Amino acid sequence: MLTTEPLLIAALVALGLGLAGGSLSAADPEPSEATLAVTVEPMLIAQLGAEHFGNAVYRRGTRGPRIAASGTRILEWAIQESAPATEVVPSSPERYSNGACAMDVNGDGTDEMVVARDTAGGHESDVLWFEEVPGQAQWQEHLVGHVTEWEAPHDIMPLEMVVAGRAIKGVALVAARRSLYWYEIPADPAQPWEKHEIADLRQNGMVESESGLVLGDLAGHGRPDLVCGNFWAECPADPTREPWVVRRYGDWDGHPLPGKPAGWGGMCQLDLGDLDDDGQLEIVAAESEIPEARLGVFSRNPADPDGVWKATLVDTGLYCPHSLVVTDVDGDGRPDILVGEMTAGGWEVPRKADPKLYLYLNQGDLTFRRYELYSGWGVHMMRMAPRQPMDSRAFIFGADEIQSWYEDMTTHVVGWTIGPRAEKANSALRGR
Ligand SMILES: [Ca+2]
Ligand SMILES: [Ca+2]
Ligand SMILES: [Ca+2]
Secondary structure (H helix, E strand, O other): OOOOOHHHHHHHHHOOOOOOOOOOOOOOOOOOHHOOEEEEEEEEEEEEEEOOOOOEEEEOOOOEEEEEEEEEEEEEEOOOOOOOOOEOOOOOOOOOOEEEOOOOOOOOOOOOOEEEEEEEHHHHHEEEEEEEEOOHHHHEEEEEHHHHHOOOOEEEEEEEEEEEEEEEEEEEEEOOOOOEEEEEOOOOOOOOOOEEEEEEEEEEEEOOEEOOOOEEEOOOOOEEEEEEOOEEEEEOOOOOOOEEEEEEEOOOHHHHOOOOOOOOOOEEEEEEEOOOOOEEEEEEEOOOOOOEEEEEEEEEOOOOOOOEEEEEEEEEEOOOOOEEEEEOOOOOOOEEEEEEEOOOOOOOOOOOOOOOEEEEEEEEEEEEEEEEEEEEEOEEEEEEOOOOOOOOOOEEEEOOOOOOOOOOOOEEEEEEEEEOOOOOOOOOOOOO
16 A cells, blocks of 8 residues: 555655646635645555556455456456456456446345446447356346447446335436436336436537536435536426426537537536535536547526526646546545546547646635646546545546557556645544
């Protein structure tokens, strides 16, 4: 395990050189050593080789917390430096999709992994869930449902709510960067799951492609409303039988920055948080697929609740920020924004030698101060482990998505423990 110091020194040197840290408001002073509000401990969990692993998920396994990642097979690691890999699902001729999540499908207290795998030469896909069976090295495969649209789900996220006193559970997904639906876990999860439509975004004014997926109570009804791309879908009281109401919150897909190509702004990484402490969740979005990408915060307008939300541009110039996590890392109670860049974008854009992990520290009133927390590890679909009680630190992690046209790329799985500076963060996994 690395200690905190090398990274802190590196970060502080970078700050001193003006490479990192930068006030996003001209009135703010240049950040200095004294203003770096958090400690950062990097963790190189695995360095694999040329194999593709585009998505990693945190899973409560039978032997403790694990990170599982899917490519053409699924590997799993304990959360530690240089962790040995366990092959839990062997290689298949067809690759696993970008979308994946972990959740307790069968209610036994450990998490299963839900992920799609291409079929029909990549033109269709099967959504699957994989079950760890105690005493067996390899996971058992079960079918959720079959997706006939290309491309396979870019995002798959758990959906849970209570309808008329009955707990329902499943996964929401976006297929073909336009089709939203969710699958409900049946009484016997080993049987195919029931499919429920949410929306075809082509019928809601979609410009090109929409991706990124997060769920949370945006409408204030205590239900898991859904955000995908530039749209949000309000969850009905009973989503097993009632339609979702779909609206735009943003218009990036039709409004690129001046001089930038159109059609990318709907493909986002997304998260939610009450960033201005008014009791309402904001949507945080990053243009995940392109260089010179935007990061923005969107607030619902009480005077026009069905219209496009008010956009606050937080940053521009990010490189393929396909990783976004909103959480309070300095312990001041205000959610902050963590953004990770890729090493190579997925669309043959020129690669970046020194992808960054940035912190946007919440200063209140939807203003943020940017810090460079790390340089040199690209990440894709970065996630946060569940926050632990009595531990003020966050653990974020991700795999780098490698692109086949760059023959020298190697996959890594990395994590960072980030916490308030006052904390003695000397054990990356204390309490985990
Ligand atoms: Ca389980
Ligand atoms: Ca708010
Ligand atoms: Ca904070």
